[in-house]
Amino acid sequence: MSTEVAAPSHTVPLERTWWERNGRSAVVWTARTVLIVALLAAWEWSAERLFDLTFTSRPSDILTRLVEWNADGTLWIHTWITLQEVLLGFGLGAVTGVLAGFALASLPLVYRVLEPFIMALYAIPKVALAPLFIIWFGIGLSMKVLLAAATVFFLVFLNTAAGVREVDRQLVDAVRLMGGGRREIALKVVLPASMTGVLTGLKVAIPYALIGAVIGELVASNRGLGYLINDAAAQFDTAGVFATLVVLSVIAAILNLGVSMIDRRVGRWKPLEARR
Amino acid sequence: MTGPDTTELLRIDGLTKQFVKDDMGVVALRDFSLTVERGSFVTVLGRSGCGKSTLLNLVAGLVPPSSGTIAYNGRNVTGPTTEIGYLTQSDTLMPWRDVRRNIEMPMEIAGVPARKRAERSRELIATVGLDGFERHYPRELSGGMRRRATLARMLSADPETLLLDEPFGALDAQLRKEMQTELLRLWQGSGQTVVFVTHDIEEALLLGDRVVVLGRLGRIVLDKPIELARPRDADVLRVDPAFVALHGELNEALKEGAKT
Numbered sequence: 016m017s018t019e020v021a022a023p024s025h026t027v028p029l030e031r032t033w034w035e036r037n038g039r040s041a042v043v044w045t046a047r048t049v050l051i052v053a054l055l056a057a058w059e060w061s062a063e064r065l066f067d068l069t070f071t072s073r074p075s076d077i078l079t080r081l082v083e084w085n086a087d088g089t090l091w092i093h094t095w096i097t098l099q100e101v102l103l104g105f106g107l108g109a110v111t112g113v114l115a116g117f118a119l120a121s122l123p124l125v126y127r128v129l130e131p132f133i134m135a136l137y138a139i140p141k142v143a144l145a146p147l148f149i150i151w152f153g154i155g156l157s158m159k160v161l162l163a164a165a166t167v168f169f170l171v172f173l174n175t176a177a178g179v180r181e182v183d184r185q186l187v188d189a190v191r192l193m194g195g196g197r198r199e200i201a202l203k204v205v206l207p208a209s210m211t212g213v214l215t216g217l218k219v220a221i222p223y224a225l226i227g228a229v230i231g232e233l234v235a236s237n238r239g240l241g242y243l244i245n246d247a248a249a250q251f252d253t254a255g256v257f258a259t260l261v262v263l264s265v266i267a268a269i270l271n272l273g274v275s276m277i278d279r280r281v282g283r284w285k286p287l288e289a290r291r
Numbered sequence: 292m293t294g295p296d297t298t299e300l301l302r303i304d305g306l307t308k309q310f311v312k313d314d315m316g317v318v319a320l321r322d323f324s325l326t327v328e329r330g331s332f333v334t335v336l337g338r339s340g341c342g343k344s345t346l347l348n349l350v351a352g353l354v355p356p357s358s359g360t361i362a363y364n365g366r367n368v369t370g371p372t373t374e375i376g377y378l379t380q381s382d383t384l385m386p387w388r389d390v391r392r393n394i395e396m397p398m399e400i401a402g403v404p405a406r407k408r409a410e411r412s413r414e415l416i417a418t419v420g421l422d423g424f425e426r427h428y429p430r431e432l433s434g435g436m437r438r439r440a441t442l443a444r445m446l447s448a449d450p451e452t453l454l455l456d457e458p459f460g461a462l463d464a465q466l467r468k469e470m471q472t473e474l475l476r477l478w479q480g481s482g483q484t485v486v487f488v489t490h491d492i493e494e495a496l497l498l499g500d501r502v503v504v505l506g507r508l509g510r511i512v513l514d515k516p517i518e519l520a521r522p523r524d525a526d527v528l529r530v531d532p533a534f535v536a537l538h539g540e541l542n543e544a545l546k547e548g549a550k551t
Binding site (some may be wrong): 183185186188189190191192194195199203204207209210267 | 351353370371372374375376377379381383385387396397399400401448
């Protein structure tokens with residue numbers, strides 16, 4: 016029985032030029048750079064000529080504002096506050112979401128009873144909870160953390176539960192045939208099989224942690240990037256608003272980088288079914 | 292067949308299984324009885340939907356019967372045991388484990404120490420011809436290689452009885468032939484008992500000491516010892532008059548079984 020067992024996949028060395036190997040991504044990155052530079056240049060040029068500077072500001076002003084804020088520390092104080100809220104909110108929501116997901120999905124009857132209520136809570140726009148959270152927790156850090164956690168929790172919970180509930184019955188039977196009991200089924204099948212669901216939940220929840228925290232700050236706060244936007248806008252400081260948005264998008268980009276790293280981790284193995 | 296003596300390993304009596312679907316009971320197997328001798332190779336031949344898989348699920352202890360009894364080694368089967376290895380129709384390798392760790396899994400559950408596991412899995416990987424693929428994940432393997440890995444995993448628990456449910460059904464003809472030869476090689480002299488389910492007449496004849504033909508709901512249409520000399524070669528057998536006669540007889544039995 017050896018016809019099929021050739022060398023572990025047949026590989027041949029290829030002579031590829033730098034262009035063949037990297038051409039495509041070089042084009043993409045060049046296009047991206049050209050696009051952003053062109054946009055900024057157009058904005059800078061048109062700002063005073065076509066639009067009122069009070070409304071649109073301009074890239075050079077925004078840069079100046081960022082440099083100022085960097086120098087006097089404003090930028091870092093507020094960024095750090097927001098980051099703390101995001102991380103704490105994400106951590107809290109993720110841990111409780113995973114735990115609740117595993118617990119409830121292993122109790123199918125309880126899950127069925129609770130499902131409509133959970134879905135109803137999930138559907139509430141989380142901003143609507145902000146006033147309630149302010150009454151309960153004040154306008155400090157904890158209210159933003161909880162607002163971020165509220166969204167993260169549901170996303171992680173629902174994906175984890177789906178992951179647990181969709182475990183292939185046949186894999187469970189395979190472990191039973193090996194003489195495994197409930198413990199082995201839980202540890203050797205359900206846990207690894209639901210990992211895809213858990214990681215998907217964590218992945219989609221990351222941006223929502225940022226959204227939750229910033230919304231909390233916009234609603235009521237005296238610190239953080241959301242507050243900085245509100246404060247700048249109240250003074251008609253458009254450059255300040257844009258500068259804060261730049262910082263927020265940098266944070267979002269970094270978080271997305273984390274997402275794609277998780278993605279690669281998940282892609283290592285995919286259940287056989289997913290590939291059919 | 293033989294009476295209740297020491298050679299009898301498996302005794303199935305009046306076995307019935309019905310599944311609940313809405314308000315109806317769907318009968319998959321009705322009043323099925325069979326005994327299997329220790330060390331024999333029994334092929335169960337039947338068309339799809341005749342209750343073959345249900346039968347194996349019951350014998351493996353995965354599902355409880357609606358009525359009737361299954362006695363294995365004189366004891367009632369109430370749940371899966373490691374003495375019985377079961378190769379199901381579909382691949383059930385854990386997608387997150389590489390080949391080696393998949394094969395070691397039954398030993399892991401049995402509490403075999405790591406060094407012994409590694410040694411045994413290396414042996415088995417060589418036996419089924421998967422050398423060089425130890426670190427591959429199931430999705431990186433072809434269907435045939437996955438089958439072999441599953442076979443090796445089953446063997447790693449050292450079962451004394453093998454239940455095989457159309458194990459090579461999804462493989463191409465050439466590969467199926469190789470796997471059949473390999474299975475016979477592994478079985479001969481091992482003392483293991485094999486119950487091999489298939490819908491392929493030639494496969495049933497090539498492998499079995501005895502062929503049991505099932506009709507609808509597991510009715511036994513024919514139960515016949517096969518006395519063709521081993522080793523059996525498909526290409527030689529195909530022109531053997533005894534084989535041709537048996538082939539015809541089984542074919543008739545299958546048709547008969549489909550009627551009622």
